[in-house]
Amino acid sequence: MSEKTVSPVNGKYKIHGKNNKDLELTIDDSDLKKYTVEELDGEDMNRKLPTSTPVPVNWFACFSIYNNKNGKKNGYATVKYSFTVSLDTEEQRLFVGIGPNAVDVTDELKKTGKVTLSEGDPPTGTFP
Secondary structure (H helix, E strand, C coil): CCCECCCCCCCCCECCCHHHEEEEEECCCCHHHHEEEECCCCHHHCCCCCCCCCCEEEEEEEEEEEEEEEEEEEECCCCCEEEEECCCCCCCCEEEEEEEEEECHHHHHHHHHHEECCCCCCCEEEEC
């Protein structure tokens, strides 16, 4: 599969995931022209999966945020961003890949309605 550039609609990026599980990404900067957002799938996503997971996570979506310089990707962006995603059940847990680890971000999602990060290009998944 491949990387696919995603254009913002009303300041938000829709990242398509497996099994109709999508997430909505918002970058905390009003000048979105400074960034290129890509969704990843297939082998591109698999390369980003963490090597350490506490449970068997069902990874469904992955994205990258790059600095945009003259229409070209210029390294990963260090910018605060957040995303929302719906969970299927009250018991379902949400994970993001940060480096080699799967990090449970379920509490943050349930408390604030979103997950906020500032670096990286995380795969996102759920359990069960």
